[in-house]
Amino acid sequence: xxxxxxxxxxxxxxxxxxxxxxxxxxxxxxxxxxxxxxxxxxxxxxxxxxxxxxxxxxxxxxxxxxxxxxxxxxxxxxxxxxxxxxxxxxxxxxxxxxxxxxxxxxxxxxx
Amino acid sequence: xxxxxxxxxxxxxxxxxxxxxxxxxxxxxxxxxxxxxxxxxxxxxxxxxxxxxxxxxxxxxxxxxxxxxxxxxxxxxxxxxxxxxxxxxxxxxxxxxxxxxxxxxxxxxxxxxxxx
Numbered sequence: 347x348x349x350x351x352x353x354x355x356x357x358x359x360x361x362x363x364x365x366x367x368x369x370x371x372x373x374x375x376x377x378x379x380x381x382x383x384x385x386x387x388x389x390x391x392x393x394x395x396x397x398x399x400x401x402x403x404x405x406x407x408x409x410x411x412x413x414x415x416x417x418x419x420x421x422x423x424x425x426x427x428x429x430x431x432x433x434x435x436x437x438x439x440x441x442x443x444x445x446x447x448x449x450x451x452x453x454x455x456x457x
Numbered sequence: 458x459x460x461x462x463x464x465x466x467x468x469x470x471x472x473x474x475x476x477x478x479x480x481x482x483x484x485x486x487x488x489x490x491x492x493x494x495x496x497x498x499x500x501x502x503x504x505x506x507x508x509x510x511x512x513x514x515x516x517x518x519x520x521x522x523x524x525x526x527x528x529x530x531x532x533x534x535x536x537x538x539x540x541x542x543x544x545x546x547x548x549x550x551x552x553x554x555x556x557x558x559x560x561x562x563x564x565x566x567x568x569x570x571x572x573x
Contacts, residue, residue: 387566387567388567389548389567390500390564392562433500435500444513445502446502450499
């Protein structure tokens with residue numbers, strides 16, 4: 347069964363303290379892995395798409411990487427405004443019309 | 458350039474009433490997706506529609522739930538005879554035809570349904 351698992355569930359960091367979020371996936375024939383950011387009371391906001399192992403994407407303090415079994419979202423010198431829930435998602439091989447989301451990592455950055 | 462518009466933002470219904478959730482896709486987007494987010498859970502796919510067509514409703518509960526995307530007007534997610542377990546945030550997303558391949562959905566801000 348296609349599945350996406352994110353860890354940790356919650357992460358509290360001090361401003362400037364770098365860390366990484368993990369997304370493990372099991373899907374037949376990966377057709378892409380997506381990262382989203384979700385702020386409280388809002389819909390998810392698209393961040394990155396990764397297609398193949400070894401690929402990396404960067405945006406400001408965020409860098410996403412992909413291996414054959416997992417993806418990491420690295421956060422370098424985070425600021426309080428980076429506090430949000432970060433969601434990982436993949437399209438199942440059997441469907442061209444939906445994506446499967448992980449439960450997310452709630453990131454909190456203390457000033 | 459307005460994004461995906463959902464209304465209402467908050468909806469309170471008594472058990473047994475009907476809930477209607479509306480979604481206007483982003484300009485130029487012809488594909489609409491509905492997802493449900495239960496408290497402390499991830500987003501779950503419900504249905505994928507194009508104009509006047511339901512393409513994939515594999516995530517829709519078999520009873521009480523229906524969706525449409527008419528030729529004119531917004532997409533509607535309809536929940537009949539609501540129960541407490543329907544309380545959740547319902548998100549609509551839209552995309553161009555390549556949306557699933559690129560992950561580039563644009564989500565609305567959601568409708569938070571509370572059943573009392």
